[in-house]
Amino acid sequence: METVQQLRDRLAARFPAARVELVLNPGVAAEHSLRLDAALGRDIALFLRDDPALRLDYCSNVTGVDWPDKEITDVVKTTVPDPAGGPPKIVEEKSVHVQPGCLEAVYHLYSMSLKHGPVVIRLRTGNRADAVTLPSLTPVWRSCDFQEREIFDLFGIVFAGHPDLRRLLMWDEFKDHPMRKDYVEPDDYEWEPTAHGAVLERAKAHQLAAVAGVVDPGQSSANPPKAAPGSTTPATTAPVKEAKP
């Protein structure tokens, strides 16, 4: 099979309007991928599936990746000549710019008839908030059906043209997208006797909230707060203190 670079060139020639970028994989596996122009994603996918040299008839794995906004600190060094005639000073200017985040859908394509692959293609959304629509590739490969629903569910990418875009694993009324990196778990924390580290921090916050709930005047006094094990145990650090002689 042709290399990803050759494939990129061929796609660029075939779809001059589309932007096809090569994404290098720095790891040992060196499975490089192609980032396709989302607008023409489905046309390119159809081409990949039907091109006689490729025949990528099998879309194995479809998944989402969340890339949150990243703060990048640039350091610009400028040499300022000293007006007093001394040695020139080097001034460092730090500027922080935010690299906007996005959501990404990754497709691993193989060919069952020609037994080669994988070709990895990626589609990116504009951002993580409102421009989260990508073309669905389910009309091209039916195997994307459940997997795109799962991405919609867990990452929040909206696949335009998907025949049945509903949540797959979470229930329909669920609001957030749990696989996003900034997902905040609901505070339904269960008390654990072995809490430490990050879990302990959360447990403490939970207990503060629980205590605050007790003094909340809005709560009916006829309905005392449930004596959950978490709220009755003041010290989560050492639940079992050992009797020392």
Place this chain on the structure above:
Amino acid sequence: MSCSDFNDLDAELTAFGHPGGSSVRAVHDQFHGDLLEVSMGPQHPSTHGVFRMVATLDGEQIVKLKPVFGYLHRNHEKIAENTTYLGSMPYTDRLDYLCSMSTNWAYALAVEKLSGQAVPDRAQYLRIIMAELTRLVNHACLVGFLFNDLGTSFTPLLYAFREREKIIDLFEALSGSRMMCNYQRFGGCRVDPTPEWLAAARTLVENFPRFLDEYERMLTGNEIMLARTQGIGRLDPAHAVNAGLTGPVLRASGVDYDLRKVDGYGFYPRFDFRVPLGAQGDTYDRYMLRILEMRESVKILVQAFRDLPGGPIMDPKAKLRSFRPKAGEAYGRLEGPKGELGFYLISDGTPNPYRYRVRPPSLINLTLLEEMCLGHTIADAVVILGSIDIVLGEVDR
């Protein structure tokens, strides 16, 4: 039955129990007329776990079938992204809890691909031994459950479980646990089998064809079984490929795609075995294909026991703790007993994976469940579902 009867029925059922979601309700379809919508599961014994399907019936025929997932969802991927690479290994046991050995291997394979970790020869052979024993366990279970779904309550299942029990006793003696083996490590395996273990395993494998013969004598010619499975749930190869079906379900439709041959991962290219293929793609083919695959697995196992080399089982460079692969990504896949089991990992150089994804064969093999069931009865849908072979720990993750 008139439409008003249906409404009465609906009212009755609603009053009977669940106000929000009754398990049977009347629906009206402009094309079909009056239909009945039956919600099967999630606590139905024939759905192999907590799987639910909403079937719309026209008389007895299924005209629509929607699977509903998520009852066993625990966001395995998120848990794995918050723990170390090693820490996810025991969690992979819980994906496909019937086949933890091959799930472990799939994960180890992906991580080894990501980090460029080498695996010593003995470990490669041990992995193949474990994976093929797992295939025997899985297929024996599946065949037993399939007959349960057909209505031959329990006798075939217990015959299959008798054999499965012997294999998982071996797993227990080796890894310490019957089902949650947690046996593979990045760069090798955890425990080296003793000569007694190998001898016991070899005896078991040599006697396995006897069990298969007995099983087939008991069931394969059974006329009821033939009537219930032949021509039921046909799947044509073009659809199957497009829907990404893999494993025995795909091969029963006649598509020659077995990753042990195609990818040749591990030491499989050194082994001499054949890939059985079905012709009709019906439930009977899927059943027979499993029996034939078990026979091929026995062949592989015999070769593996014969050629098992000595030597270390862990690569000396392999690290257990503070394992940090270089930034990059990898997709590792292998032919699990249920189909292509893949792990997609993105590393950012930290001890935890940045992205960890399981490609669950059980979930994707359900893509065409509706198409396979259309026009059949509920009783057939149960058998078709049984022949696809799902494990909910993996479907819902």
Place this chain on the structure above:
Amino acid sequence: MLGSGIINGLIVTAKNFVGSYHDPKRMVTVEYPEQRTVLPENYRNFPFLISENATDPMGTLRCVACQICEKECPPQCIIIEKSKDKKPDASGKPQLYPAVFGIDTSVCMSCQICVEVCPFDAIKMDQVFEIAATDRFHDLFLTREKLAKPNSYYHQIHPTEAAEVDGRLNTERKAAEEKAKAAAAAKAAAAAAKSVPVAGVADPGPASPRPATPIQPASAPAAPATSPVPKPQDEPRSSPAGEGGPANPAS
């Protein structure tokens, strides 16, 4: 003939049915709990802590509270608090010990990762599986008192593995002793050559005694760390003994 398949199947089941009365090998079930199968040696259930000495389990825990297992445990079900003071371990070196060591077995998934990562062979897998309890928080949460089991018990449940571990520990301890001896000799030689006292400069081992006001370990019935005979008495072991020399070589 139609129906022959069914009859063939019935013959198979009939054979197995009758056979199970004659051939004990065909009986594959046991009547638990009256009958029990033998647990394989590798069987694992929940972890336990090894103590060197059955009479004083809390004083002779092999665990040095390094908290590696706490960090690596995938479901985070171990909690450890380090002690404030030090107690001598089997080779007489003062070590921290866990003031609190708890495992929540209702969360533990028996994965054995804690055992694999422990550099001190202090935690091993137990084989007790009849652990039904009515209270998740008190009965299933194992404190260090419940977790500590003597080394002889380890030998009983995992004989092969325990023999290997003991052999390894013994050689390690011997090597450490020899090294300490050599270091002490070298130091003595250097001291003699320079005739400048350098006692207790760099070696934090047993050679350098703790400050003049030793902090008595609160819960340590064993000898205090500064004692000249710091080695806890060992109960007889099934493996060749050999830890600890006849005298503390460094002092």
